[in-house]
Each structure stands twice: as structure tokens, then as C-alpha cells.
Amino acid sequence: MLRLTQAPDIAMAMLWRDLLCEAGMPASVQRQHLGAAAGQLPPGECLPEIWLAHEEHAERARALLREFERLPQRQWLCRACGECIEGGFEQCWNCGACMPR
Known part of the structure; x- marks a missing residue:
């Protein structure tokens, strides 16, 4: 070990x-x-x-x-609910909408 x-x-x-x-x-x-x-x-x-x-x-x-x-970190605003998403997430934790492309 x-x-x-x-x-x-x-x-x-x-x-x-x-x-x-x-x-x-x-x-x-x-x-x-x-x-x-x-x-x-x-x-x-x-x-x-x-x-x-x-x-x-x-x-x-x-x-x-x-x-x-070194994974990419993003910050985006969910178009469906307005939640601010930070990190490597491609789906809104609040409403489940996908990150806009």
C-alpha cells in the first residue's frame, strides 16, 4: 500500500x-x-x-x-427559475432545467 x-x-x-x-x-x-x-x-x-x-x-x-x-467551473443563470448555478453543474439543482447551450 x-x-x-x-x-x-x-x-x-x-x-x-x-x-x-x-x-x-x-x-x-x-x-x-x-x-x-x-x-x-x-x-x-x-x-x-x-x-x-x-x-x-x-x-x-x-x-x-x-x-x-481542473474540471471546468461555470456560473450560469437558469432561464426557467432564475437560480444562479455555480460549479461544474449542467443542470439546475432547483428546477432541473438544463444549462443553456
Whole structure:
């Protein structure tokens, strides 16, 4: 096993783990409950970590996470309900209308 990286929070750690697993690189999240010890331990030691099952996946896994960080982020106004949508979403979370093309 190889420690790939630390995540800023448990939600991001789970998202990264799922992304890697779906790409055929078995991964796990370690230290996911250590946040409760913040204040007792140094903050850097309490962050969740992503571990790869196979060290030979390390380069490909890092490339995939870098690619994920560079996903296009948009800001658009839903024509149907007027909701302001931010991020990589192509559908309005409020009414379900698709992003205008």
C-alpha cells in the first residue's frame, strides 16, 4: 500500500477514493475519524489520507486527481427559475432545467 495524498476533509477524501476506484485503482481512506482529535494532535496529522492498494498505480492516480482539479467551473443563470448555478453543474439543482447551450 502507498499513501497517495491527504484530503482537506472527509467529503473530498471519499470523492477522490471513489474516483480512483472507478478508474480501476483500488484505494481506501485512512484517518477518516481522526478529525475528532484535532487540538490534541497537530492538525496535519488529523487530515484524512488516500491510500492506494497497488504502488504501481501512483503516477496514474496523481494524474487523475490533477485532471479532476481542473474540471471546468461555470456560473450560469437558469432561464426557467432564475437560480444562479455555480460549479461544474449542467443542470439546475432547483428546477432541473438544463444549462443553456
